[in-house]
Structures are given as structure tokens and as C-alpha cells.
Amino acid sequence: MSASAKPIANTRAGTGIPTAKLITWWVIASEIVIFGGLLASYIMHRLGHPEWSEAASHTNTWAGAFNTLVLLTSSLCAVSAHKAADALDGPRAAKLLRLTALGGLLFLTIKGFEWTKDIHEGFVLSSGGFWSFYYVLAGLHGLHVLAGMIIMLIVAADAAKNRELQRVECIGLYWHFVDIVWIFLFPLLYIAR
Amino acid sequence: MSTYAVVNPHIEHDEPGMFKKYFWSTDHKVIAMQYLFTGMAMAMLGGFFAYVFRMQLGFPNHNVPGYGFVTPGRYNALVTMHGSIMIFWVAMPVLIAAFGNFLIPLMVGCDDMAFPRINRLSYQIFLISAIVLLSSFLVKGGAFGGAWTAYPPLSANGNYNLTPLGSVLWLVAVALEFVAFLLGGINFTVTAMNSRAPGMKMYDIPLIVWMIVLASVIFMASAGPLIAGAVMLLFDQTMSTGFFDPTRGGDPLLWQHLFWFFGHPEVYVVLLPAMGIVAEIIAVFARKKIFGYKTVLYTTWAVGFLSFVVWAHHQFVAGIDPRMANIFSITTLMISVPITEMIFLYIATLYGGSITLGTPMLWALGFIAEFLIGGVTGIFLGSSGTDIYLHDTYFVIAHFHYTFVPIAIISVFAGITFWYPKMFGTMLNETLGKIHFWGTVIPFNFIFIPLFITGTAGDQRRVYSYAQFAEQSRPALQHLRTTSTIALLVMLSFQFVFLFNFFWSLRNGKKAGPNPWRSATLEWTVPSPPPHGNFAELPTVYRGPYEYGLPGRADDFAPQNIPE
Numbered sequence: 001m002s003a004s005a006k007p008i009a010n011t012r013a014g015t016g017i018p019t020a021k022l023i024t025w026w027v028i029a030s031e032i033v034i035f036g037g038l039l040a041s042y043i044m045h046r047l048g049h050p051e052w053s054e055a056a057s058h059t060n061t062w063a064g065a066f067n068t069l070v071l072l073t074s075s076l077c078a079v080s081a082h083k084a085a086d087a088l089d090g091p092r093a094a095k096l097l098r099l100t101a102l103g104g105l106l107f108l109t110i111k112g113f114e115w116t117k118d119i120h121e122g123f124v125l126s127s128g129g130f131w132s133f134y135y136v137l138a139g140l141h142g143l144h145v146l147a148g149m150i151i152m153l154i155v156a157a158d159a160a161k162n163r164e165l166q167r168v169e170c171i172g173l174y175w176h177f178v179d180i181v182w183i184f185l186f187p188l189l190y191i192a193r
Numbered sequence: 194m195s196t197y198a199v200v201n202p203h204i205e206h207d208e209p210g211m212f213k214k215y216f217w218s219t220d221h222k223v224i225a226m227q228y229l230f231t232g233m234a235m236a237m238l239g240g241f242f243a244y245v246f247r248m249q250l251g252f253p254n255h256n257v258p259g260y261g262f263v264t265p266g267r268y269n270a271l272v273t274m275h276g277s278i279m280i281f282w283v284a285m286p287v288l289i290a291a292f293g294n295f296l297i298p299l300m301v302g303c304d305d306m307a308f309p310r311i312n313r314l315s316y317q318i319f320l321i322s323a324i325v326l327l328s329s330f331l332v333k334g335g336a337f338g339g340a341w342t343a344y345p346p347l348s349a350n351g352n353y354n355l356t357p358l359g360s361v362l363w364l365v366a367v368a369l370e371f372v373a374f375l376l377g378g379i380n381f382t383v384t385a386m387n388s389r390a391p392g393m394k395m396y397d398i399p400l401i402v403w404m405i406v407l408a409s410v411i412f413m414a415s416a417g418p419l420i421a422g423a424v425m426l427l428f429d430q431t432m433s434t435g436f437f438d439p440t441r442g443g444d445p446l447l448w449q450h451l452f453w454f455f456g457h458p459e460v461y462v463v464l465l466p467a468m469g470i471v472a473e474i475i476a477v478f479a480r481k482k483i484f485g486y487k488t489v490l491y492t493t494w495a496v497g498f499l500s501f502v503v504w505a506h507h508q509f510v511a512g513i514d515p516r517m518a519n520i521f522s523i524t525t526l527m528i529s530v531p532i533t534e535m536i537f538l539y540i541a542t543l544y545g546g547s548i549t550l551g552t553p554m555l556w557a558l559g560f561i562a563e564f565l566i567g568g569v570t571g572i573f574l575g576s577s578g579t580d581i582y583l584h585d586t587y588f589v590i591a592h593f594h595y596t597f598v599p600i601a602i603i604s605v606f607a608g609i610t611f612w613y614p615k616m617f618g619t620m621l622n623e624t625l626g627k628i629h630f631w632g633t634v635i636p637f638n639f640i641f642i643p644l645f646i647t648g649t650a651g652d653q654r655r656v657y658s659y660a661q662f663a664e665q666s667r668p669a670l671q672h673l674r675t676t677s678t679i680a681l682l683v684m685l686s687f688q689f690v691f692l693f694n695f696f697w698s699l700r701n702g703k704k705a706g707p708n709p710w711r712s713a714t715l716e717w718t719v720p721s722p723p724p725h726g727n728f729a730e731l732p733t734v735y736r737g738p739y740e741y742g743l744p745g746r747a748d749d750f751a752p753q754n755i756p757e
Contacts, residue, residue, distance in 0.1 A: 007303070007304045007305035007306070007307070007309060008303055008304045008305075008388075008731060009298060009303040009304055009305050009306060009307045009384055009387075009388035010305075010307050010308065010309075010388070012303065012307075012387055012388045012389070013387050014386060014387045014388065014389045014393075015386050015387055017387070019307050019308075019383060019387050019388070022383050022386060022387055023307070023308065023379060023380075023383045026379045026382055026383060026413070027379060029413065029414075030375050030379065030413045030414075030416075030417060031417075032417070033413070033414055033415075033416070033417025033418065034417035034418070034420050034421050035417075035421075036417060036418070037417050037418025037419070037420075037421040037422065037451060037454070038418075038421035038424075038425075040418070041418075041421070041422075041425075041436075041447055041451065044447070045444070045447075048444075049442075125428065125432050125434055126432060126433045126434050126435070126441075128435075128442065129435065129436075129442050129443070132425075132428065132434040132435065132436060136424060136425065136428065136434075140421075140424070
């Protein structure tokens with residue numbers, strides 16, 4: 001059996017859901033629990049420490065809002081890529097996926113500028129409870145953005161040759177999940193004062 | 194045969210090289226063996242650690258043969274590593290990963306896992322996690338000594354635990370191990386959901402597959418917060434954040450919540466596969482259908498749900514609100530109801546069966562009897578009133594060893610003796626198997642019954658030398674501590690019988706044939722050991738997994754894949 005040949009187990013769909021999509025949902029479920037645990041810890045602490053709102057007021061709400069816009073727009077590209085893949089137009093799907101990844105890059109760049117400013121003002125990981133959660137939550141989310149971008153470029157390379165088009169939808173699902181996590185992080189870290 | 198029959202294209206193939214076959218394989222059976230042998234090696238290490246620290250407790254301040262003098266720091270590292278290894282590097286890889294990998298594709302009738310390369314990655318990450326853990330013995334300060342629960346601030350600050358590097362490596366190893374089992378568990382779940390043979394409906398799936406998959410789902414749903422917690426603790430250790438350190442504004446109780454939100458479901462994560470193994474064995478050896486197959490499943494779901502709402506019973510003395518303690522006492526006592534029901538169903542399966550006491554059956558019955566003691570003693574610890582007295586005593590140690598030893602040792606031996614013919618193609622020696630069974634189960638009770646007594650008398654756990662604490666010394670109890678240690682020596686020495694039997698039978702055991710136990714599930718329809726790709730012709734399923742004791746047939750059972 002060569003490495004690329006798929007086992008029959010992979011091609012069956014007892015639930016009616018294709019295997020690739022099913023595993024994507026389970027991965028997302030396991031990620032929800034990871035972010036859920038972290039967010040629950042943060043919310044409990046935040047409620048117990050009203051003084052953290054002073055630290056929270058130093059975050060740049062406008063940068064966060066713009067980043068939200070960037071991520072949402074990139075998700076739109078991911079949806080269009082899925083549509084193109086459904087129409088069996090691999091090259092177009094690849095182009096749209098690369099555009100999505102570009103959105104991720106823009107998001108991380110803005111984040112980089114934000115963090116540089118925060119660190120210059122003296123707010124680092126160990127500057128207190130709020131900042132610890134701020135960096136860990138946004139950092140973990142940022143890692144997911146980065147991982148999503150890398151996978152997306154790999155999927156795009158295949159899709160450009162009209163191969164493994166079913167993966168376009170899966171990486172799109174994952175990207176929407178990363179997007180939704182940010183929708184939780186933005187108000188909790190930036191807006192709540 | 195049938196219209197569904199698909200000839201398996203992977204059954205004929207070139208024989209890959211040694212390295213590719215045993216170290217880089219995507220074959221689920223090879224990966225199962227990798228997990229099994231890694232788990233067995235780690236079990237020997239964990240057993241050795243138990244030997245060393247029990248010697249210190251049974252015969253204080255003597256040199257331990259094969260180890261040397263046990264200093265207080267080393268004692269802490271030994272108990273920590275014994276607990277961590279036995280749960281994360283023995284119970285998990287053997288019960289979930291080894292049996293899950295070997296059995297799921299064979300039992301649901303497909304050629305491999307749905308994602309074979311993710312499966313291989315899972316083992317590789319697991320192996321790295323084991324190496325990281327073992328490497329912590331070599332760093333300055335030695336291996337982590339802050340107990341397997343790693344409560345902060347002790348675990349968060351190197352100045353407190355005196356193992357600044359060991360504690361970091363321990364945490365990294367645990368986090369990697371979680372990643373390995375998330376990958377593996379998701380793969381199991383997808384395979385069992387999507388890749389079943391045509392005709393295998395939800396209630397035709399053998400219980401062991403159900404149990405391993407549900408255990409994987411429970412693990413997946415509970416491990417997340419602890420992965421997040423591990424990142425936070427790692428930053429507390431290395432980047433001077435203050436998530437859990439009260440001197441830096443943190444809350445140590447948060448770790449206890451995150452840890453036990455994972456830690457208590459984890460008990461059921463390892464219990465369920467053990468229950469599944471026992472179910473398969475008692476059906477075959479009693480030649481009887483499992484009594485109440487669906488009820489077993491319903492109780493399993495109930496256990497899975499309840500296991501998420503009992504965690505704070507570990508924190509009754511940690512300063513939680515007494516009203517919360519009441520709620521968690523009630524949920525904890527509630528979870529014993531479905532487990533009891535499951536045990537009753539197993540006993541009802543035995544009733545009126547035509548029982549053969551082969552070695553696997555002895556282990557399965559041993560599991561039911563011994564686990565029962567573990568469950569019953571849990572009632573005292575789940576009730577906050579009695580727990581406040583018994584907390585952190587040897588009563589707790591004895592209780593959870595009466596649950597974990599049946600799970601991680603007794604049921605594993607049941608599973609290995611039962612599926613050994615399928616895994617390796619030869620039979621184990623029955624006489625040696627029975628000697629090993631009695632030589633393990635009898636001393637096991639002599640290890641832990643004395644500890645119930647010392648615990649009730651007030652012996653605290655994690656104490657290096659009782660003589661050094663006036664209120665703890667109780668010289669009158671020393672003979673019980675020594676009895677426990679001697680029983681451990683006996684139990685450990687009988688494990689060599691198993692090792693001999695295991696390796697001797699590989700070459701000298703009599704040939705097993707495809708179905709030595711006359712079992713009805715799909716893994717017994719293929720040659721032993723199964724070839725690459727498993728089935729020459731992929732099977733179709735016509736009935737449930739436990740059709741035994743049928744009158745009016747040539748044999749008394751109906752395999753799942755044979756039409757009438």
C-alpha cells in the first residue's frame with residue numbers, strides 16, 4: 001500500500017457525512033473545549049477582579065475592531081473558495097484560499113504592531129492577571145490563525161491541480177471556527193472595561 | 194457471497210523493509226503493538242518505582258536492593274512518577290490506544306483506521322512524550338516531585354518543589370501525551386462512526402468498540418481545559434506569570450478545578466474500555482448473549498454525562514463552598530448507580546450461562562469482584578462528611594488502587610490473554626496463565642486491605658518517613674505497612690511468570706487458528722495474526738455481536754458476518 005492510497009475505511013461514510021468533514025468537526029469540538037476552558041477561567045477571574053478593567057482600558061479597541069473586519073472578510077473568501085470547489089473549479093478555489101491566507105497574514109501583522117506597542121508601554125506577559133490572560137488567549141488564537149494559514153496554502157496547492165477538492169470545505173470550516181473564537185475574544189479583551 | 198462484498202485491494206502488497214514495517218507503519222495492528230509494548234515497558238518502570246518507595250515505607254531508611262538509599266526528594270519524585278506513568282503512560286496507551294487500534298478496524302470490519310497517517314503521528318507524539326518524561330530523571334534537580342496532580346503553588350515555583358527543570362518537563366510530557374490521545378481518539382471516533390461494515394447498525398457494534406469510542410469522546414471533552422491549564426502553569430513556571438500563584442495575584446484553586454474537570458472523567462475514560470473488555474470475555478466464556486446490551490449502553494452514556502459533574506469531590510478540604518460540596522456529594526453518589534447497574538448486567542449475563550473458567554474469564558471475573566471493592570469504598574470518599582476525615586490518607590490510596598489496578602492491570606491481562614491468539618497467532622499457556630492470575634490477585638488484596646486500615650487510623654499519604662512526625666509515627670501500624678510491601682514483592686515477582694509466558698508462547702505456543710474461543714465478532718473471522726488489510730473480502734454484518742448459546746445449530750454461536 002503506497003502512502004497516498006487511501007484505505008477503504010477512509011472512503012466509507014456510515015453517517016452520511018464524508019470522513020474528512022466528520023473529522024474536521026471533531027477537531028473543532030476538541031478545540032472548543034480548549035478555548036472554552038481558558039475563556040471560562042478568564043471570565044471567572046475577571047468577575048473576581050474588578051481592578052483589571054484599568055489594565056483592559058490600555059488595549060487598542062480600534063485595532064481589535066479592524067482585525068475583526070479583516071478576519072470576517074477572509075472568512076467570506078473561504079466561503080467563496082468552497083463554492084468554487086463545489087463547482088469543481090480548483091484553480092479559482094486555490095486563488096480564493098490564498099486570498100484567505102493573506103487575510104490571516106494581515107491579521108497577524110496588525111497583532112504584531114499592537115503587541116509591540118503594548119510591550120513598549122511596559123505591558124508584558126507577567127504584568128498582572130489581565131495581561132497574562134490577554135497574551136495567552138490572543139497568542140493561542142494567533143497560533144491557530146498561523147496553523148490555519150499553513151494548512152490553507154497546502155490545500156490550495158493541491159486544489160490548484162484539481163486534487164482533493166473536498167479539503168477546501170474542511171479548511172474553510174476550521175477557518176470559520178478560528179473566526180468565531182476571535183468574535184468571543186474581541187469583546188472580552190478589548191471592549192469590556 | 195453478497196452483493197456488498199468488496200474485494201480488498203490492499204491485501205496483496207510488497208513486504209516493506211524492517212524499519213518501514215515496525216517503526217514507520219500506518220497499519221493499525223503495528224501501531225497497536227507499538228502502543229502495547231511501550232505501555233508494558235512503562236508499566237515495568239512504574240512497578241519498579243512502586244517497589245522502591247514501598248520498600249522505604251515497609252523498611253524505612255534501609256538501602257533498597259537495586260536502587261540504593263531513598264532520599265526524601267527522590268521519594269517525592271518516585272511517587273509522582275509512579276502515578277503519572279501508570280495513568281498517562283500505561284493505562285491510556287494500553288487500554289485505549291493498543292486495544293482501540295487493534296480492535297476497532299477489525300471489529301467494525303474495515304481495512305484500517307480512517308486516517309492511518311494521523312494514527313502513526315499519534316504514536317510518534319506519544320513516544321516523544323514518554324522520552325521527555327524519562328529525560329526528566331537526568332536533569333538537574335531530578336524528576337518532578339510535586340505529585341501527579343501537580344497542585345500549585347508547589348508545582349508552579351521551582352523554589353518550592355526543588356525540581357525546577359523536572360516540573361517543566363513533566364508538564365510538557367503530559368501536554369504532548371494529551372495531543373497524542375486527542376489525535377488517536379478522534380481517529381477512533383471517526384472510524385467507528387463512518388467506516389463500519391455494511392449492515393453493522395448502531396446496536397450491532399461490539400461493546401468494547403462503543404466503550405473505547407465513548408471513552409475517547411469523554412477524554413476529548415474533558416482534556417481541553419487541562420491543556421489550557423498546562424499552558425498557564427508552564428508560563429507560571431517559566432515566564433513568571435501568576436495564574437495559579439497567590440503571591441502574584443493568582444488562584445491555586447483554579448488549577449484544581451481545571452485538573453479535576455479532566456481528572457475525574459479520566460477515571461471513566463480508562464474504566465470504560467476495561468468494562469468493554471470484560472463484556473466481550475464474559476459473553477464468550479459464558480456462551481450467552483450480554484444481558485441488556487442496550488441497557489449497558491444507556492448506563493455508559495449516563496456515566497459519561499455524570500462524570501463531568503463530580504470533579505469537585507476532590508476538593509472538599511480545599512476551601513470550596515460547603516453548599517457546593519453538598520451538590521458534588523450528591524452527584525458523586527449518583528454516578529455509582531449506573532456503574533452498579535452495569536455490574537449487575539454482567540452478573541446477569543453469567544447467570545445460567547455455560548461457563549468455562551479459562552484464564553481470560555478468570556481475569557474478567559477478578560475485575561468485577563475487585564472493582565466492586567473499589568466502587569464501594571468510593572462512597573465514603575464521595576460523601577463530604579466522611580471525606581474530610583479520610584482525605585489524603587492511605588484510605589484514598591487503597592480506594593483508588595482498588596479501582597485502577599482492576600482497570601489498568603487486571604482488565605489489561607484479561608484483554609491480552611483473550612486477544613493474544615489473534616495478535617500473535619499462538620495460544621498462551623493456560624497453567625502459567627492461572628498461576629499468574631492467582632499470584633497477582635491474592636497479593637493485590639494483601640497490599641491494599643492493610644492500607645485501608647492504616648488510612649482509617651490516620652496515616653497520611655506522601656509521607657517519606659512516619660518516624661519523623663510525632664503525630665504520624667504510630668509504630669503499632671508498622672507491621673501493616675510492612676505486610677503491604679511484602680505483598681507487593683510477591684505480586685511483582687509473579688509478573689515474571691506472565692513475561693515468560695508471553696515471550697515463550699510467541700514461539701512455542703500451540704497454533705491458535707482463526708477462532709480459538711468460538712467467538713462471534715468479526716476479528717475472529719480473519720487469520721491469526723490478521724494480514725495487512727485485514728479482510729480478504731470485506732465483510733457484511735447480519736446480526737448483533739453476542740449471538741451465543743443458540744440451539745439447533747452445528748456450533749452454538751452465529752458469527753456476525755454469516756447470513757442465515
